[in-house]
Amino acid sequence: MTDLKRYRIHYCINGEPASLLISSFEVPGLEQAELEILLHYVREPRAAVDAPWENPIRPSEDSRLEELGVSDIQIEEESH
Numbered sequence: 405m406t407d408l409k410r411y412r413i414h415y416c417i418n419g420e421p422a423s424l425l426i427s428s429f430e431v432p433g434l435e436q437a438e439l440e441i442l443l444h445y446v447r448e449p450r451a452a453v454d455a456p457w458e459n460p461i462r463p464s465e466d467s468r469l470e471e472l473g474v475s476d477i478q479i480e481e482e483s484h
Contacts (some may be wrong), residue, residue, distance in 0.1 A: 410482035413437045417445075418473035425482065437477050438465055445472055 411432055413424045426432065426440055446468060 412480050412482050413440060414476075414478045414480070415441060415474055416476045431481070432479055434477060434479075437479055438469055438474075441472075441474055441477070442468055 406429065408427050408429055410425055410427050413426065413432070415422055415424075415437075424440055424444055428436075432440070442465060
């Protein structure tokens with residue numbers, strides 16, 4: 405739990421395979437993976453997540469991921 409590990413996030417964007425490499429002490433969850441993908445593609449990251457006081461019908465993260473065409477997210481630990 406105290407070792408920084410590297411994780412590869414595999415996903416498709418508009419049907420094309422892509423991946424990101426992140427470092428974390430714990431296995432990132434799906435929500436973290438989605439945020440990492442958004443941070444990679446969205447020019448204004450602060451606009452990618454709803455403010456705590458907002459109550460949208462559909463979360464902005466979901467809308468942004470759909471707009472980008474992100475699908476098939478998988479997370480795996482990078483081997484040394």
